[in-house]
Amino acid sequence: MVSFQQSMQHIRNYYYSEAQMIGSSFPRRFISQTYKNSFSKPRSNAAEIKLLAAKKHSEAEKRRRMRINGQYDTLRNILPNIIKKDKATVLVETIKQVKELRKKVSKLEVDGPKEVKFPSGADRLNLVKCNGEEGIVKATFSCEDRPELMSAIARALGSVQANVIKAEMMTLGGRTRSVLWVQGLGDEGLGKLKSTLKVVMHKPTFRMRHFTQ
Amino acid sequence: MVSFQQSMQHIRNYYYSEAQMIGSSFPRRFISQTYKNSFSKPRSNAAEIKLLAAKKHSEAEKRRRMRINGQYDTLRNILPNIIKKDKATVLVETIKQVKELRKKVSKLEVDGPKEVKFPSGADRLNLVKCNGEEGIVKATFSCEDRPELMSAIARALGSVQANVIKAEMMTLGGRTRSVLWVQGLGDEGLGKLKSTLKVVMHKPTFRMRHFTQ
DNA sequence: ATGTACACGTGACCC
DNA sequence: TGGGTCACGTGTACA
Numbered sequence: 001m002v003s004f005q006q007s008m009q010h011i012r013n014y015y016y017s018e019a020q021m022i023g024s025s026f027p028r029r030f031i032s033q034t035y036k037n038s039f040s041k042p043r044s045n046a047a048e049i050k051l052l053a054a055k056k057h058s059e060a061e062k063r064r065r066m067r068i069n070g071q072y073d074t075l076r077n078i079l080p081n082i083i084k085k086d087k088a089t090v091l092v093e094t095i096k097q098v099k100e101l102r103k104k105v106s107k108l109e110v111d112g113p114k115e116v117k118f119p120s121g122a123d124r125l126n127l128v129k130c131n132g133e134e135g136i137v138k139a140t141f142s143c144e145d146r147p148e149l150m151s152a153i154a155r156a157l158g159s160v161q162a163n164v165i166k167a168e169m170m171t172l173g174g175r176t177r178s179v180l181w182v183q184g185l186g187d188e189g190l191g192k193l194k195s196t197l198k199v200v201m202h203k204p205t206f207r208m209r210h211f212t213q
Numbered sequence: 214m215v216s217f218q219q220s221m222q223h224i225r226n227y228y229y230s231e232a233q234m235i236g237s238s239f240p241r242r243f244i245s246q247t248y249k250n251s252f253s254k255p256r257s258n259a260a261e262i263k264l265l266a267a268k269k270h271s272e273a274e275k276r277r278r279m280r281i282n283g284q285y286d287t288l289r290n291i292l293p294n295i296i297k298k299d300k301a302t303v304l305v306e307t308i309k310q311v312k313e314l315r316k317k318v319s320k321l322e323v324d325g326p327k328e329v330k331f332p333s334g335a336d337r338l339n340l341v342k343c344n345g346e347e348g349i350v351k352a353t354f355s356c357e358d359r360p361e362l363m364s365a366i367a368r369a370l371g372s373v374q375a376n377v378i379k380a381e382m383m384t385l386g387g388r389t390r391s392v393l394w395v396q397g398l399g400d401e402g403l404g405k406l407k408s409t410l411k412v413v414m415h416k417p418t419f420r421m422r423h424f425t426q
Numbered sequence: 427a428t429g430t431a432c433a434c435g436t437g438a439c440c441c
Numbered sequence: 442t443g444g445g446t447c448a449c450g451t452g453t454a455c456a
Contacts, residue, residue, distance in 0.1 A: 060430075061450070061451085068300055068304065087281055088277070088446095091284035101317075169382075266443090271435050278434085299430085
């Protein structure tokens with residue numbers, strides 16, 4: 001609702017600041033007269049102080065608006081496939097996005113990744129610290145499939161003091177991709193595991209070679 | 214900036230609507246007089262139309278504000294651990310949340326779920342359609358570990374016409390947990406796989422029993 | 427007293 | 442043209 005003070009403030013603001021800045025056909029004298037006559041408020045220090053305060057106020061409000069609108073802009077940028085860029089739509093789409101992402105996360109947390117990683121055609125070995133905090137190392141490698149591969153890997157793992165938390169293997173077209181989650185592996189153990197796995201990947205052990213031929 | 218029209222609009226608004234609703238000591242007659250005298254604008258149809266339009270306008274603007282603020286409220290509700298509830302903060306936290314969730318999703322998509330599911334102590338079998346659209350079935354089961362389990366599972370899978378897209382096994386304390394992603398399985402094949410796996414879980418095949426004893 | 431945050435009505439602008 | 446969106450300055454309440 002528009003209060004009386006609000007209306008008066010508009011008049012005061014117009015008279016004291018705006019009228020001097022912008023040329024206007026507004027009958028300035030009339031307003032100042034009526035203003036003074038009806039309320040007997042002289043153009044005093046108090047009035048000027050009030051106007052200064054109003055200026056500060058509007059500037060602060062502008063800063064607030066800019067802060068908020070800046071966030072709207074970043075939202076508009078990070079939102080995918082946004083057509084209508086108006087504020088309400090941005091918020092609605094953002095909410096949709098958050099809910100969607102949360103659903104996705106909870107699904108991925110129980111189901112695991114949807115898309116399947118196939119064995120690489122070239123021999124590859126990769127060790128990465130999975131999540132720094134827990135000392136879990138994830139070893140991924142692709143190599144030629146052969147019957148004794150499993151036990152060769154087991155032997156390689158036995159040579160370093162560490163626990164295999166989880167393992168995953170996939171075989172396709174004579175190639176095998178393996179992922180091992182290893183826990184409690186020092187930096188030296190990590191290097192040892194890496195070189196041992198490299199050997200396992202490329203040359204069959206002597207006993208197994210006999211077995212396959 | 215405050216324009217002349219704006220100031221006048223405040224006065225008109227005050228005079229025509231507010232003054233009647235709220236009792237006020239404001240010199241109403243004075244304003245209406247000066248208004249009429251200085252611009253010779255009678256309280257005509259045109260003026261009333263203008264006021265009606267202004268009312269519609271402000272009401273529409275209020276609806277717009279409510280729409281936006283409603284979205285703010287839902288954001289405040291779905292945001293976790295929000296302390297400051299002011300608009301700018303809500304937007305900032307929302308942006309943070311979206312980025313965080315996206316990072317989480319991309320990490321889960323490559324690494325898989327962080328927390329490891331251990332083999333259940335009790336024998337369990339569970340088949341779920343992983344993502345309806347692709348006809349992939351995820352078969353999860355925990356059972357006692359034994360040497361021929363692998364080949365028994367392979368035989369069970371061979372009895373239904375379907376491809377194993379991916380497999381995951383974990384053994385801990387004599388128990389094994391297996392997850393199989395099977396593709397191209399009809400509803401009848403699903404039932405068959407389920408019963409076959411149930412058998413595999415509980416009783417070793419004849420050949421393998423000989424091997425283990 | 428000082429600042430922060432919000433709702434409001436309004437002028438401007440764009441289909 | 443109106444219907445919708447925005448920025449603005451202001452009133453007001455709260456700390």
